[in-house]
Amino acid sequence: MEHLDRFMSCLQEQGWTVTSTEDGFEVDVSQGKEKAFQASEAVCKERVGDFPTPAPPTxxxxxxxxxxxxxxxxxxxxxxxxxxxxxxxxxxxxxxxxxxxxxxxxxxxxxxxxxxxxxxxxxxxxxxxxx
Incomplete structure (x- = not known):
């Protein structure tokens, strides 16, 4: 969860409203803002890194x-x-x-x-x- 929290904080720093959900988080991306969000996502992936791959189920x-x-x-x-x-x-x-x-x-x-x-x-x- 630490990674998720840092990623969410990064998106908030980029100016996005981020809401926690049961599965992770949600960002309201208005129509026409998709490219701006993708750019913010790229910045946050660069800062925080990719999400860790979960271990396969036993x-x-x-x-x-x-x-x-x-x-x-x-x-x-x-x-x-x-x-x-x-x-x-x-x-x-x-x-x-x-x-x-x-x-x-x-x-x-x-x-x-x-x-x-x-x-x-x-x-x-x-x-x-x-x-």
Missing amino acids: EQEIEGLYALNLKAVQCLKEQGITVEPPPSLELYAQQYRQSLQGGPAPWSPYANVENLAAVEGACPQPQLEDL
Whole structure:
């Protein structure tokens, strides 16, 4: 978080209004100000450095995320949503590892859900941070 705080402070020093969010931060970039923001971002990356690359999840974390997704399947079904059947744990883990190497995203019970924002209120998408 220290890196994030320094990056946010840098953007504020560049004149941007920065708001902390659950996932990091948000900057209100008005239409027509995109290039100015990109320039500020470049300045801050130069000062603070690139964001550190997070460590890849462990096998235990991938298994935990799979288990949370299986619970999400049940929640979605209770909301009347039809969900694609889950793959085996082994296939899910393989898909997940491949996605970290630039492959397609692994199976998700939310893949074909319409109006995702409304559904997430009742059935939030599992994240590694939930483990």
